[in-house]
Each structure stands twice: as C-alpha cells, then as structure tokens.
Amino acid sequence: MNCLSGAEILVQCLKDEGVEYIFGYPGGAVLHIYDALYQQPDITHVLVRHEQGAAHAADGYARSTGKAGVVLVTSGPGATNAITGIATAYMDSSPLVVITGQVPRSVIGSDAFQEVDSVGVTRPCVKHNFLVKSIEEIAPIFKKAFYIATSGRPGPVVIDIPKDITDPNIKIPYHYPKQVNLRSYRKVALQQFDRLEEAINLLLSAKKPMIYTGGGVVISNAASELTEFVRLLGYPITSTLMGLGAYPATNSQFIGMLGMHGTYEANMSMHECDVLVAIGARFDDRVTGDINQFCPYAKVIHIDIDPSSISKNIHAHIPIIGDVKVVLKQCIEILKRTSQNPDQNVLSQWWNQIKQWQNINCLQYQKSNELIKPQYVIEKLYELTKERFAYVASDVGQHQMWVAQFYKFDQPRHWINSGGLGTMGFGLPAAMGVQFAYPESLVACVTGEASIQMCIQELSTCKQYDLPIKIINLNNRYMGMVRQWQEFFYDRRYSHSYVDALPDFVKLTEAYGHVGIRVEKPSDIEAALKEAFDLKDRLVFLDFITDQTENVYPMIAAGKGHHEMHLSSQCNTL
Numbered sequence: 001m002n003c004l005s006g007a008e009i010l011v012q013c014l015k016d017e018g019v020e021y022i023f024g025y026p027g028g029a030v031l032h033i034y035d036a037l038y039q040q041p042d043i044t045h046v047l048v049r050h051e052q053g054a055a056h057a058a059d060g061y062a063r064s065t066g067k068a069g070v071v072l073v074t075s076g077p078g079a080t081n082a083i084t085g086i087a088t089a090y091m092d093s094s095p096l097v098v099i100t101g102q103v104p105r106s107v108i109g110s111d112a113f114q115e116v117d118s119v120g121v122t123r124p125c126v127k128h129n130f131l132v133k134s135i136e137e138i139a140p141i142f143k144k145a146f147y148i149a150t151s152g153r154p155g156p157v158v159i160d161i162p163k164d165i166t167d168p169n170i171k172i173p174y175h176y177p178k179q180v181n182l183r184s185y186r187k188v189a190l191q192q193f194d195r196l197e198e199a200i201n202l203l204l205s206a207k208k209p210m211i212y213t214g215g216g217v218v219i220s221n222a223a224s225e226l227t228e229f230v231r232l233l234g235y236p237i238t239s240t241l242m243g244l245g246a247y248p249a250t251n252s253q254f255i256g257m258l259g260m261h262g263t264y265e266a267n268m269s270m271h272e273c274d275v276l277v278a279i280g281a282r283f284d285d286r287v288t289g290d291i292n293q294f295c296p297y298a299k300v301i302h303i304d305i306d307p308s309s310i311s312k313n314i315h316a317h318i319p320i321i322g323d324v325k326v327v328l329k330q331c332i333e334i335l336k337r338t339s340q341n342p343d344q345n346v347l348s349q350w351w352n353q354i355k356q357w358q359n360i361n362c363l364q365y366q367k368s369n370e371l372i373k374p375q376y377v378i379e380k381l382y383e384l385t386k387e388r389f390a391y392v393a394s395d396v397g398q399h400q401m402w403v404a405q406f407y408k409f410d411q412p413r414h415w416i417n418s419g420g421l422g423t424m425g426f427g428l429p430a431a432m433g434v435q436f437a438y439p440e441s442l443v444a445c446v447t448g449e450a451s452i453q454m455c456i457q458e459l460s461t462c463k464q465y466d467l468p469i470k471i472i473n474l475n476n477r478y479m480g481m482v483r484q485w486q487e488f489f490y491d492r493r494y495s496h497s498y499v500d501a502l503p504d505f506v507k508l509t510e511a512y513g514h515v516g517i518r519v520e521k522p523s524d525i526e527a528a529l530k531e532a533f534d535l536k537d538r539l540v541f542l543d544f545i546t547d548q549t550e551n552v553y554p555m556i557a558a559g560k561g562h563h564e565m566h567l568s569s570q571c572n573t574l
Helices: 006-016 028-038 051-065 077-091 118-125 135-150 194-204 215-219 223-233 264-272 324-337 344-358 374-388 398-406 427-437 458-464 480-489 505-511 522-534
Strands: 003-005 021-025 044-047 069-073 096-102 128-131 156-162 171-173 209-213 237-239 254-257 275-279 299-304 318-321 391-394 443-448 470-475 515-519 540-545
Touching (some): 003 006, 021 051, 028 096, 044 458, 069 077, 077 096, 118 128, 118 156, 215 223, 254 398, 264 344, 374 522, 427 443
Parallel strands (some): 021 069, 275 299, 443 470
C-alpha cells in the first residue's frame, strides 16, 4: 500500500473528491501542504492577493457550479482574514471546504507565532469544523467535510490542521473512505408526506394564491421542477434576491422580486394573498418587513430541507420538510393525477388585480440625455448579454438591487451575489471563481466605487491568470445605499457616505495591466459595453459616472409592511 505524508494525504483527498481548483495564500503553517501541491499537476492552485478574496472566489465557484469550493490559508491572520468569506457562504448556504493551517500540536495554547483558535473563532459561522489531531484522521475528516458541506442545507466546513501533522518525513498508508457514517448527521429525507396532499388541496382551493421561492430552489437544482409546477398551476410567482433565475424572469407568471426593494405587484400580491407556498425560502427580515403585517390573510405552506427554518420567523400552517427537488416532483405527480383544478374564474380575477398593480410601473425612472442613469446601464447590460447566457456577479448596495430589478435572469446559478451577509468586496473575487469554472463564458461584475475598493487588489490575480472579467462600475461617488437611507430617514445628514479621494479607476486598471474605459455620457454607454465585450481575452473596467441622486425604488422601510412602500415619483398614479 502506498505510504504518504500528511500533506500528501491532504492533496490526494482533494483529488479523490474531484477538486479542480484551490483558492489560497501561503504561510508558514501550510508550507508542507504547498510543497505537496507543487509536486502534482492535477489540482490548480489560484494565488489570490488576500484571504478574503480566496473565500469569495471559492464561493463564486461553488455557487455557479454547485460543487464545493476549496480554500487554503495559513494560521492566525490567514484564518481570520478568511472569516468574512466564510460567514458570507454560511449565510447563503454555499458549500465551502476551508483548510486552515495551525501551529504544531506541541505549542497549541501557548500563544505561538500566528496562533489563533480557528475552531473557536469560526464556530458561529460554519456548518461544522474540525481540528485534526493525528495524521490518521486526515482522510476520514476530509470525507466527512465534503459530505457535510454539500449535503442537506449546504454550508462551509473548516478543517484546522496543525503543521506537524503534515510533516513530509512522517508517512502512513493512504486509504480514502468510500462512505461516511455520522451518527449525529443525516441527510434529510422527505417527511410528512401525508401533509403534501393536504398542501396541494389547500393550494388548489385558493382564491388569491402566491408562490414564493428562495435560494433553496437554486441549491437543490430544482429549477425545471419549479417551472413545471408553476405552469401547471397558472399561479403568480415571486422570488427572493437569492432565488432569482430559478424561474424564468421573462415568463409572464413571474411578477418580480419581493421584499424591501421588490416590485409593487409582488409585495401587494404577498400582502393580499390567501394561500402562500414558500419553497426553499427562509422568511428573512428583508423579505417579510414587519412580521406582524406579513401576509395577514394567508395560510402558509412552507417547503424546506432545513427543519430549523420551518416556523422560525413565520408560522407554517402546513410544514413540508424535505429536499425541494424531491418535494416538487411529488407535488407535480399529485397535480397531474388529481381531479381538482383551480377555479379559473376566481384565478382570472386575481390576475386582473395583479395586472392593475403592474400598471403602476414601479421601476420607472427619469431618463436623461445628460446624466448616466444606473438603471439604464443595467438595462443595456441585459440587452447586450441576454443571448450570451452571461454570469453576473455583484457587490452590495444600490447597484446590487438595480441588477436584481432590471436584469432578467432566466437560468439558475447565473446570478452570484452576497444576500444574507451583504458583503462589500464580494463581487470581483466571486466573479473570478465563476470565470475559473466557466473559462469560455462571459462573466460580468457589477459594482460601485466603494465596494470595488474592498478587494480591488484581486485585479492582480485576474492579470496573473488572464481572467477576462468585465467590471461594470456604477460610480456615483457615494456609498449609495447608505446615502439613500440618510436621505430618507436622517434628514439628509450625509455622515461619511460621500467617497472622497477616489482613484482614477482607468489608470489604476491600466497599472494592473488591464483595459480601463471611463464613460460619462448616456450616448456612449452601448458603444462602451460593446467594446468591452469584443475584447474577449482582456479584463475591462468600465467606470460609468452616474447620477448621484438616484435611489432604489420601491423601498419598504424597516418595520413596515409589504403594502407600505416608498415609490418613485415617476410611477403611474396609484
């Protein structure tokens, strides 16, 4: 039997899991591992410029492929720098396996150089974590880590491995387990199947039904099942920020995103519905608004793989615990064999009401020949890329919401953004991960001048690996969402939301070896985008100088209900 060192075992475990890329940054505690990586050709290590970028890049890879993203960082600051990315993945249920170096076992607890309790520090923001205590534990722990990270409700798993365990001079026979047996962890099978018939009967009897979907549909790869389910019923469907793309946004049954910056028709439909089926969604505060006013007339059917999400925020009258894909297949079977059908006259009345809400045109904005409107940039981006099945990553803020509102995602896993944690700096490294996964695809990163500077050093990584990402910078010289809140709720006291001393992004981009384009006139937007897309082998940074006064509408203020939206003055009369 082949004998391997701890570092070699670690690398072989990754090979046995089919890992293609590791995103990382070396340091003393992981040098044995890096030496083992150097001596093999199968796994590509991507050298980022900051450990946060490593975690975000692995996350972007994971979200776009459905596979686990892998991160390798050193002990101490390497591990702590990665925590923001780990927490981002945790909040959005993204599968990561994060390998953190640790000081040798003999000095753990002695405040050794670059020592930190990685297990303790990451415990609140991981699905699970491990401290490897012997070389014999490496292979079983890696098998468990990948299983935990990718099964059930996915999430990040941290493996903390002391340096002495990876010593090249200590070798043991290698065997990678074929199966995992974890007494305290089981993948959730479909439960309460008897209530599924009850749920369908309730749904078919509804007078004002709504289908509300979240990121769980994307994670479960259940887009085709969801589409068939929705079209069989003929009901309206809305989505959370994380669920966009699971149902085609260009289909007439889709009435837009819901929640704080959702469409008027989606939020009003939620408020007025009498039966709500929530699929792979967790009723977070950005969706519900005031819980006491949330769907006040509705019976709630909640389908989710995570039992802890059921009735956590909103009471579920009929809970269905199980994998979304499996549950939807069962729902479709029931719908096809049942003799009960929705009352088409009643459903027509409901759709007529929704169409009246749609006529308000809540996303209307004031066009301009002088100032670049950020919404118009996104509309043009969509127009020019919709046939190319582009992947769009974003940072966090107004630009993120405008993409969600104006870019019509028809496929899952093409919209890559930080929803739960709302992490500025996520966009560029996440786009890197997507570009590695799909080297021939068009990958765009929509960002703002504040967000992009959080991880702008990753432009260096993009140059090293020739990543032809297209960066769409909506530059309004403000932390836009902060400014918007200050305008609405702080009597226009713009405390530290204006961004002074901005760099010349074109020159900065060129200094990193890429192409920079500054766009200041609305008439130049389309030509600039086309020029960028024609440069298929180059990263292009498009710096759009946008109107500083634009706000994201609609908007539900904190503590308000779905029916209490701020609307733009450009909307049609209510």
